[in-house]
Amino acid sequence: MKLQQLSLFLENRPGRLEAPLAAIAAEGINILTLSLADTAQFGILRLIVRDWEKAKRILEQAGWVVNLTEVVAVDVLDRPGGLAGALRILEDANLNVEYMYAFSLRRDDKAILIFRFEDPDRAIQVLLDQGLHVVDGDELMTFVS
Amino acid sequence: MLTELWNDAEGGFHPASAPDFLPRTALQEVQLRRLRAVVARAYQNVELFRSRMDERGLTPASIQSLQDIQHLPFTVKTDLRDTYPFGLFASPMSDVVRLHASSGTTGKPIVVAYTREDVEVWSEVMARTFASCGLHRGDILQNAFGYGLFTGGLGAHYGGETLGATVIPISGGNTDRQIMLIRDFNVTALCCTPSYFTHMIERARELGIDLRDLSLRIGIFGAEPWTDGMRHHIEAEAGIKAYDIYGLSEIIGPGVASECSAQDGLHVFEDHFYPEIIDPDTGEALPDGEEGELVLTTLSKKAMPMIRYRTRDITRLITEPCSCGRTIRRMRRVGRRSDDMFIIRGVNVFPSQVEAALMAVEGTLPHYQIILTRAGGLDRIAVEVEVTPEVFSDKIRGLEDIRARLAQSIERILGIRVDLRLVEPRTIARSEGKAKRVIDRRNEG
Known part of the structure; x- marks a missing residue:
């Protein structure tokens, strides 16, 4: 039920984002979604890609430090209150979100929320118990292809 | 006896290592005899040494005991620059078979010279270095010290051959090829700077090669200060024993001192290089065991003797016997060089x-x-x-x-x-x- 997310360390200066993205693009790897967190001095690029093992290998061989993290994807209706409803469930269960990002799908009127939890297994149980739809890697790929 | 030990793969001895085990009194006799000869040689052939000794009213005959060395004037790095290029040579050029020079990043380079005999002594002390680090005939030694004007490459090369190891003269650089040869040639020992080896570890990891799976078992590292923490990192990541060696071009190059199996201080090859520790501020000699600046006198150098050369390296001498059995004194690894400060x-x-x-x-x-x-x-x-x-x-x-x-x-x-x-x-x-x-x-x- 969990997705593998790749994280890269980047210095916060012009041109640093393009290089890793070009490296994986050259190998035909498409990005499903990404987020960028930054401070004044550095940033972290987080990527969800289909063939994460290949992408990780390419990036590491090119010299980047790559971290692999398990994240949880949930789909909600792409309308006002869709995200808030999911967050309320997590809050009621006292589950802390380390960070999250979201993207909407081009069909089905759905949005996908990507969550980073300290304890993803417990979070998945809570989400399922509350009737939310947790999207696994294979299913996510069918949504976006 | 030594030859028998030498045939024992784990012995860490070589016939050339015999002086490492001399009784102290016999060693001191050798030291005094050689000290008197080198001071006489320097006085007779080098203007700088002669004039400085004359100023102090000293002649070669002033040296009657090893303690008398303390009366002699120091030599410092700027003396080598001021007499550039050949002003400190004690041999005619016709007897000099080799010149090396520093990179000279801070002005004029310094030049050092070797007679055929000097090259033999250098080969001997480097063979003793490698033996002390556990190498023996049959080892395949990848020499990644730079060949050329830098003393590291050729010094290690001659020492490795004298020991009877198989030397691969790869020099520094081309890290991917270094890793390929370690693997393909079943290299068992490697020498280079510790920082370059950590780079090799990093690159090998990127290439998907685990150095621990290869036959490399010994690393001999020198030419820059490093820490015990770095040693633990290198030993764990490469699955080898990592040894510190010490030397400087002004004295001979690598081969002045080396760790042994105990990895607890570096044995100074005292029969060729006489060590003293001084207070860097006052120049006063300090008793054994106290920390200060290392001063070295070359006891057998012919082409370019150095009398009381101030190394700028901070260390101390250890007089307690070493568990390896060597009787020559040890110095603590040089953690800091006053030049780097x-x-x-x-x-x-x-x-x-x-x-x-x-x-x-x-x-x-x-x-x-x-x-x-x-x-x-x-x-x-x-x-x-x-x-x-x-x-x-x-x-x-x-x-x-x-x-x-x-x-x-x-x-x-x-x-x-x-x-x-x-x-x-x-x-x-x-x-x-x-x-x-x-x-x-x-x-x-």
């Missing part, structure tokens, strides 16, 4: 202190660089540290936390605030020889 806001700082602080947080030594700048009359110190897989986190908080811990660790040791910057892997230039840890831009622009 820089002063920032009135505080003396050695790169090794920054290294220890980084190691305390990360457990291993990351690639780092110290950058000194001046803005508005105020000196600033920045430490750039490459992010490693071990400390990298997908969370900003995790990275901010490691950055703060690194900065605090350095500030605790140095007592001054530093600007700690995390940088991407491989953005700090790798050295194939001596690592450049400090970039001083305070007098630029």
Whole structure:
């Protein structure tokens, strides 16, 4: 039920984002979604890609430090209150979100929320118990292809 | 007896190592005989030594005991620059078979000379070095010290051949080929600078090669100060024993001192190089065991004798017997070189202190660089540290936390605030020889 997310360390200066993205693009790897967190001095690029093992290998061989993290994807209706409803469930269960990002799908009127939890297994149980739809890697790929 | 030990693969002895085990009194007799000869040679053939001894009313006959060495004047690095290129030679050029020179990054290079006999002594002390680190005939030694004007490459080369090892003269650089040959030639021993070897470990990992799976068992590292923390990192990551060796071109090159199986101090090849420890400020000789500047006198050099050469290296001598059985004294590994020291806001700082602080947080030594700048009359110190897989986190908080811990660790040791910057892997230039840890831009622009 969990997705593998790749994280890269980047210095916060012009041109640093393009290089890793070009490296994986050259190998035909498409990005499903990404987020960028930054401070004044550095940033972290987080990527969800289909063939994460290949992408990780390419990036590491090119010299980047790559971290692999398990994240949880949930789909909600792409309308006002869709995200808030999911967050309320997590809050009621006292589950802390380390960070999250979201993207909407081009069909089905759905949005996908990507969550980073300290304890993803417990979070998945809570989400399922509350009737939310947790999207696994294979299913996510069918949504976006 | 020694030959029998030599045939024992684990013995760490070589017939050339015999002087390492001389009784102290016999060793001191050799030292005094050679000291008197080298002082006479220097006095007769080198204007600088003669005039300085004359000024003090000294002649070669003034040397009656080993203690009398303390009356002799010091030689310093600038003496080599001032007499550039050949002013300190004690042999005619027709007897000189080799010249080496420093890179001369801070002005004129320094030039050093060897007669055929000097090359033989050098080969012998390097063979003793390798034997002391556990190498023997049958070992395949990859020599990644730079060949050329730098003494490291050829010094190790001749020593390896004298020992009877199979030497691969690959020199520094071309890291992928270094790793390929370690694997394909079943290399068992390798020598280079410790910083270059950590780069090899890093590159091997990127290439998907685990050095621990290969036949490499011994690393001989020198030409720059390194720490015990770095040794543990190297030994764990490469599955080898890592030994520290010491030397300097002005004295002979590598081969002045070497660790042994005990890895607890470096045995000085005292029958050729007489060590003293002095107070660097007053020049007074210090008793054995006290920390100070290492001063060396070459006891057998012909082409270019050095009398009481001030190395600028801070260490101390250990007189207690070593568990390996060698009777020659040991010196503590050189953690700091007074040349490497820089002063920032009135505080003396050695790169090794920054290294220890980084190691305390990360457990291993990351690639780092110290950058000194001046803005508005105020000196600033920045430490750039490459992010490693071990400390990298997908969370900003995790990275901010490691950055703060690194900065605090350095500030605790140095007592001054530093600007700690995390940088991407491989953005700090790798050295194939001596690592450049400090970039001083305070007098630029």
